[in-house]
Amino acid sequence: MSGDVRPDSAWKRSEPRITPMAAQARRGARMKLVGVTKHFGDVVAVTGFDLEIEAGEFVSILGQSGSGKSTLLRVIAGLEQPTAGEILIDGESATSLPPEARRMGVVFQDYALFPHMSVRDNLAFPLKMRGVHGPELNQQIASIIRLMSLGGLERRRPSQLSGGQQQRVALGRAMIFNPAALLLDEPLSALDRNLREQMKTELKALHHEVGVTVIYVTHDQSEALALSDRVVVMHSGRIEAVDSPKRLYEFPANRYIASFIGDANLLDATVRTVRASSIEMDTPIGSWLVPAQNVRSSASPGDAVTIVIRPEHLHLVATGLGDGTTPSVRCSVEQILYGGSSTLYVLRSVTGGVGLQARIPTVHAGSIAVGDPVNVAIDTAQSVAIGREDAGK
Amino acid sequence: MQHVAAPVAVGPKTFRMGDVLEHVAIVPGLLFMLALFGLPFVYTVWKSVSDPALGIDNYTAIAEDPLYLRLMANTVISAIGTTLACVAIGYPLTYAIYRARSTWKRIMMALVLISYAVGTVPRAFAWLVLLGDHGLLNQLLFAVRRSDRPIEFLYTQLGVLIGMTQVMLPFFVLILLGSMIRIDNRLVPAARTLGASGVQAFVTVFLPLSSPGLLAASMLTFIYSLGFYVIPAVLGGPAQATVVMKIQSLVLQLGEWGLGAGLATLLAVAAVGGALVYVRTTGLTAVATHD
Numbered sequence: 001m002s003g004d005v006r007p008d009s010a011w012k013r014s015e016p017r018i019t020p021m022a023a024q025a026r027r028g029a030r031m032k033l034v035g036v037t038k039h040f041g042d043v044v045a046v047t048g049f050d051l052e053i054e055a056g057e058f059v060s061i062l063g064q065s066g067s068g069k070s071t072l073l074r075v076i077a078g079l080e081q082p083t084a085g086e087i088l089i090d091g092e093s094a095t096s097l098p099p100e101a102r103r104m105g106v107v108f109q110d111y112a113l114f115p116h117m118s119v120r121d122n123l124a125f126p127l128k129m130r131g132v133h134g135p136e137l138n139q140q141i142a143s144i145i146r147l148m149s150l151g152g153l154e155r156r157r158p159s160q161l162s163g164g165q166q167q168r169v170a171l172g173r174a175m176i177f178n179p180a181a182l183l184l185d186e187p188l189s190a191l192d193r194n195l196r197e198q199m200k201t202e203l204k205a206l207h208h209e210v211g212v213t214v215i216y217v218t219h220d221q222s223e224a225l226a227l228s229d230r231v232v233v234m235h236s237g238r239i240e241a242v243d244s245p246k247r248l249y250e251f252p253a254n255r256y257i258a259s260f261i262g263d264a265n266l267l268d269a270t271v272r273t274v275r276a277s278s279i280e281m282d283t284p285i286g287s288w289l290v291p292a293q294n295v296r297s298s299a300s301p302g303d304a305v306t307i308v309i310r311p312e313h314l315h316l317v318a319t320g321l322g323d324g325t326t327p328s329v330r331c332s333v334e335q336i337l338y339g340g341s342s343t344l345y346v347l348r349s350v351t352g353g354v355g356l357q358a359r360i361p362t363v364h365a366g367s368i369a370v371g372d373p374v375n376v377a378i379d380t381a382q383s384v385a386i387g388r389e390d391a392g393k
Numbered sequence: 394m395q396h397v398a399a400p401v402a403v404g405p406k407t408f409r410m411g412d413v414l415e416h417v418a419i420v421p422g423l424l425f426m427l428a429l430f431g432l433p434f435v436y437t438v439w440k441s442v443s444d445p446a447l448g449i450d451n452y453t454a455i456a457e458d459p460l461y462l463r464l465m466a467n468t469v470i471s472a473i474g475t476t477l478a479c480v481a482i483g484y485p486l487t488y489a490i491y492r493a494r495s496t497w498k499r500i501m502m503a504l505v506l507i508s509y510a511v512g513t514v515p516r517a518f519a520w521l522v523l524l525g526d527h528g529l530l531n532q533l534l535f536a537v538r539r540s541d542r543p544i545e546f547l548y549t550q551l552g553v554l555i556g557m558t559q560v561m562l563p564f565f566v567l568i569l570l571g572s573m574i575r576i577d578n579r580l581v582p583a584a585r586t587l588g589a590s591g592v593q594a595f596v597t598v599f600l601p602l603s604s605p606g607l608l609a610a611s612m613l614t615f616i617y618s619l620g621f622y623v624i625p626a627v628l629g630g631p632a633q634a635t636v637v638m639k640i641q642s643l644v645l646q647l648g649e650w651g652l653g654a655g656l657a658t659l660l661a662v663a664a665v666g667g668a669l670v671y672v673r674t675t676g677l678t679a680v681a682t683h684d
Contacts, residue, residue, distance in 0.1 A: 079582045112577060112580055125587055129584075129589045
């Protein structure tokens with residue numbers, strides 16, 4: 001991430017709070033998954049899953065429902081036995097360990113709080129199972145109640161808590177025994193939208209403070225992008241891509257990622273000439289140079305590729321203008337989707353009839369109406385070329 | 394439960410069509426209960442204090458004859474024994490059905506439902522064949538025990554217990570299963586990830602959560618068992634005679650309607666009293682109202 005730009009005073013104020021926590025950051029475990037595969041009868045839920053996770057890293061497993069992400073989480077937690085493959089926690093094989101011996105703090109989708117126990121008893125459960133009692137038990141519960149801001153709710157039953165409170169109890173219960181890693185299965189999906197945004201911020205702060213290794217399963221890309229150090233995109237039981245959120249979005253590795261993460265304009269193109277720092281591509285809406293580092297496939301003249309341009313890299317310019325370096329495409333406006341801070345324009349090029357989408361900050365949107373002719377400038381430096389062989393996916 | 398359709402104005406005099414319909418809908422059931430259960434019961438109680446003469450003579454007769462006390466004790470002992478046997482066999486069985494994957498679950502459910510569907514009378518006579526001195530069970534036991542002396546199942550408390558338990562078991566399992574399947578099936582896995590062994594997870598999570606269902610099923614089994622007639626009549630001896638058998642002979646053979654009605658009233662009081670004690674001591678109401 002581009003470095004923290006905080007005012008000096010704020011940084012200094014928070015420093016003493018962060019330093020002791022930094023020591024805890026070492027507590028998270030390194031994890032390694034080698035060829036993890038899980039079949040249910042004839043159904044292949046996960047296949048050949050390889051991933052190394054650093055201690056204290058926040059990794060998201062992003063995929064649609066049925067992609068195998070929840071099964072993978074259950075395999076890591078020890079609730080399902082893998083058909084093949086190895087799970088290593090801090091270098092030691094955990095594949096045959098029962099769940100209670102793996103030290104994985106799991107937060108289930110609907111939290112799975114024990115309905116017959118108070119908040120306090122829910123939090124105490126993992127400690128009691130480990131034989132912790134007396135003053136040590138009380139002290140650890142008190143500290144987790146402080147950390148999760150659950151003061152005053154100790155005697156409540158889960159059914160008497162709000163969704164956000166239940167979520168915090170579930171997180172607290174999963175963290176109280178200093179797990180090797182936290183496994184979160186769609187933890188925010190049961191919350192309403194405002195609370196979800198708030199919990200996202202809280203989760204990020206919590207991870208920063210506690211420093212535990214986190215594996216976060218979600219189908220919501222905005223959660224994955226906002227929270228993670230790295231995102232693993234899963235598709236029909238396989239890893240489709242592993243990358244930082246920024247690279248995943250800005251340099252998608254293939255067509256699936258490009259269209260799954262965020263919106264994208266996908267253009268079929270052909271390589272014309274290859275130069276040292278850039279490659280010239282022919283597209284249905286003109287030819288332009290794609291920076292060499294943005295070319296994610298083999299590119300020799302004549303190769304068919306797909307060009308990915310995010311809608312925010314298309315600009316609407318007044319007819320007749322253009323700086324010459326970026327191609328300017330004449331389009332007509334087919335639809336305008338107002339989205340608050342930004343507005344999405346659905347466009348069609350006059351020549352070739354190619355469908356395009358442009359996302360313009362609403363403050364710059366001006367007064368364009370449906371049916372208007374517009375000139376679209378393409379920020380070609382931001383375009384990415386990927387191989388066409390992914391087209392079938 | 395929340396009412397989905399809330400009225401616009403909420404006042405004591407607000408007319409709500411839904412409320413009226415709700416009440417209309419229970420009328421047939423109410424009439425049915427009143428005509429076939431309420432009135433006969435009131436009539437029975439009335440009979441017990443008016444036949445042959447107004448007064449409590451029937452009750453003093455029951456209190457003075459130790460036979461009735463013994464019959465009452467027999468009845469309660471058999472009911473308690475049946476309930477305990479159902480808990481011991483039925484809880485693990487229900488848990489197995491709850492845990493089973495689809496095919497096995499269906500097979501086990503089918504077996505429970507089929508045995509539930511077969512009436513008490515055929516089952517009682519089937520047990521006669523199985524439990525006789527030279528019945529199937531004793532034949533098998535001869536081979537196992539290397540002895541020719543049969544175990545006396547028939548006309549003993551053991552035979553009655555076996556028969557009653559077998560009749561009550563499907564009933565018990567169905568009630569218990571109904572409450573077990575409402576337990577979130579991720580709670581035990583959650584307990585495992587939090588450090589509990591399989592046994593610990595069962596004892597600390599599953600057992601407490603299934604106990605309201607267990608209490609309800611065993612209470613209903615007990616009350617139901619108080620009214621057994623066919624099984625003790627067919628499989629038991631004179632020593633296993635129950636209150637219901639006595640009521641039958643008093644009323645149908647001796648024409649002692651008043652005495653029979655008195656016994657029936659006492660049995661009903663025992664059932665209601667037993668249920669009340671049970672609910673109070675087990676906290677079943679607290680669980681039921683919280684649900």
